[in-house]
Amino acid sequence: MTRLADVVRTSAQVGATASRLAKSAALAERLRSLAPDEIEIAIPYLSGDIRQGKLALGYRKLPSPKAAAAATLTLREVDSVFEQLKITKGRGSASQRAELIDALFGKATAEEQNFLVRLIVGELRQGALEGVMLEALASASGVPAALIRRAAMIGGGIAPAAHAALTQGQAGLERFAIRPMRPILPMLAQPAATTRAALEALGEAAFEWKLDGARVQVHKAGDEVRVFTRTLNEVTAAVPEVVAAAREAASASLILDGEAIVLRPDGRPHPFQTTMRRLGRKADDASLRDTLPVSVFFFDCLYNGESLVDRPLRDRRRVLEEVIPAKTSRWVVTADPGTAESFYQDALHHGHEGVMAKALDAPYEAGRRGSGWLKIKRAHTLDLVVIAAEWGHGRRKGWLSNLHLGARDPAGGFIMLGKTFKGMTDEILEWQTRELQARAASRDEWVVRVRPELVVEIEFSDIQKSPQYPAGLALRLARLKRYRSDKRAEDADTIETVRRIHEQGLA
Numbered sequence: 050m051t052r053l054a055d056v057v058r059t060s061a062q063v064g065a066t067a068s069r070l071a072k073s074a075a076l077a078e079r080l081r082s083l084a085p086d087e088i089e090i091a092i093p094y095l096s097g098d099i100r101q102g103k104l105a106l107g108y109r110k111l112p113s114p115k116a117a118a119a120a121t122l123t124l125r126e127v128d129s130v131f132e133q134l135k136i137t138k139g140r141g142s143a144s145q146r147a148e149l150i151d152a153l154f155g156k157a158t159a160e161e162q163n164f165l166v167r168l169i170v171g172e173l174r175q176g177a178l179e180g181v182m183l184e185a186l187a188s189a190s191g192v193p194a195a196l197i198r199r200a201a202m203i204g205g206g207i208a209p210a211a212h213a214a215l216t217q218g219q220a221g222l223e224r225f226a227i228r229p230m231r232p233i234l235p236m237l238a239q240p241a242a243t244t245r246a247a248l249e250a251l252g253e254a255a256f257e258w259k260l261d262g263a264r265v266q267v268h269k270a271g272d273e274v275r276v277f278t279r280t281l282n283e284v285t286a287a288v289p290e291v292v293a294a295a296r297e298a299a300s301a302s303l304i305l306d307g308e309a310i311v312l313r314p315d316g317r318p319h320p321f322q323t324t325m326r327r328l329g330r331k332a333d334d335a336s337l338r339d340t341l342p343v344s345v346f347f348f349d350c351l352y353n354g355e356s357l358v359d360r361p362l363r364d365r366r367r368v369l370e371e372v373i374p375a376k377t378s379r380w381v382v383t384a385d386p387g388t389a390e391s392f393y394q395d396a397l398h399h400g401h402e403g404v405m406a407k408a409l410d411a412p413y414e415a416g417r418r419g420s421g422w423l424k425i426k427r428a429h430t431l432d433l434v435v436i437a438a439e440w441g442h443g444r445r446k447g448w449l450s451n452l453h454l455g456a457r458d459p460a461g462g463f464i465m466l467g468k469t470f471k472g473m474t475d476e477i478l479e480w481q482t483r484e485l486q487a488r489a490a491s492r493d494e495w496v497v498r499v500r501p502e503l504v505v506e507i508e509f510s511d512i513q514k515s516p517q518y519p520a521g522l523a524l525r526l527a528r529l530k531r532y533r534s535d536k537r538a539e540d541a542d543t544i545e546t547v548r549r550i551h552e553q554g555l556a
């Protein structure tokens with residue numbers, strides 16, 4: 050039975066060396082020692098996460114009782130306390146939660162207490178470890194890292210793929226094969242400043258209209274059709290128009306990727322919120338369907354009797370045009386800057402957000418912001434993470450108002466790029482005050498520092514040099530466009546993307 054102390058030791062070994070090989074060896078040794086039901090507990094811990102997600106506990110709520118002399122806590126015990134914390138909610142739960150956490154910390158040694166605090170608060174989280182973890186899993190299971198990565202992308206995370214690889218070897222990964230009715234994480238895009246910059250990065254590329262609606266992944270198997278959102282929630286009942294479109298497609302076994310959007314009779318888009326309202330319905334509503342009909346534009350085909358994700362975009366697009374020609378996104382393939390720019394201007398002219406530029410040779414990279422998809426928007430936006438907020442004054446007294454915005458550092462943590470209090474309605478102020486306080490990590494008179502979890506889409510006019518900020522760069526005229534509850538902090542834009550946009554310059 051693995052003890053918490055074993056994982057703490059491995060985590061310390063990994064942190065103490067800069068050598069990738071040594072990190073991977075330490076992780077592999079630990080992975081080999083795990084019992085099957087410990088795998089999905091330990092893997093998140095080793096990457097600074099917990100499988101329960103968030104426990105809503107900040108530093109202030111964590112006790113520091115006298116440390117235990119001997120390390121006796123097992124992984125299962127810790128996991129079961131986290132599980133109980135997760136389900137203890139509502140009235141009277143505060144004292145029960147305090148008791149649970151006190152008892153856990155009372156059984157921990159000083160090193161374990163220190164580890165638990167940092168684990169619970171999210172301070173140990175290390176996205177950068179993913180590659181090393183895959184190598185370690187490959188070495189511990191004898192399954193090639195590429196296959197495990199693939200299963201992780203499709204299965205929604207490393208832990209389930211690791212469990213299958215470590216307990217059943219390569220054969221265990223079969224259940225992660227791409228198949229209709231098994232939603233997979235959608236491919237994401239990185240921002241580019243201009244169509245010219247996109248062409249420089251990709252060479253000849255496909256440009257498509259970028260519609261500001263809702264991502265839909267549509268699965269079809271014979272008569273059955275199901276529709277999933279970006280976060281893989283099922284919305285089939287809310288969008289009969291999308292279901293009907295898929296039924297008409299000239300193939301019985303499909304996974305399609307596209308955008309659903311409510312358009313006005315003249316073909317221009319309604320605001321994004323209107324599409325969201327339609328998708329938020331639990332059931333079909335005939336009157337809403339009449340007044341706010343949903344259109345769907347497919348831009349990718351991930352499955353047509355067999356998986357297509359490893360095929361280049363040009364092949365996938367060919368299949369798409371064959372199976373559902375009337376419902377594909379508008380696109381052009383070009384290497385010519387003038388053609389790309391006028392295609393982009395045409396999209397804006399029709400009221401759309403911008404264009405996507407896509408590498409014709411790239412596979413479908415499920416769950417990744419692959420370098421094969423670049424988005425170019427009229428309003429320059431970045432997805433950033435709120436790292437702190439300042440109390441407002443005057444009319445905004447009592448509300449957390451000025452947000453501190455951070456870009457993700459691939460090496461870990463977030464780098465502040467500026468602040469904004471613009472673009473917030475009273476409703477947003479109220480909501481964010483509540484949500485940010487629930488994530489408070491520390492506070493003083495002016496500022497509440499928060500766990501970096503909330504993603505905001507920020508519009509800005511430019512990126513400037515600024516000695517005051519840690520990256521030497523700051524956003525000019527930043528403004529909140531919206532909270533992106535469909536994105537996690539790991540999905541936020543990186544500081545490298547920000548540097549690239551700065552170097553390329555904005556049009």
Ligand code: AMP
Nearest residue numbers: 238257258259260263264308348378405
């Ligand atoms: P963003 O949400 O700003 O990161 O932009 C990516 C989103 O744009 C995708 O998740 C889709 O919902 C949407 N989108 C609209 N048109 C396209 C398109 N032609 N190709 C890919 N994504 C698109």
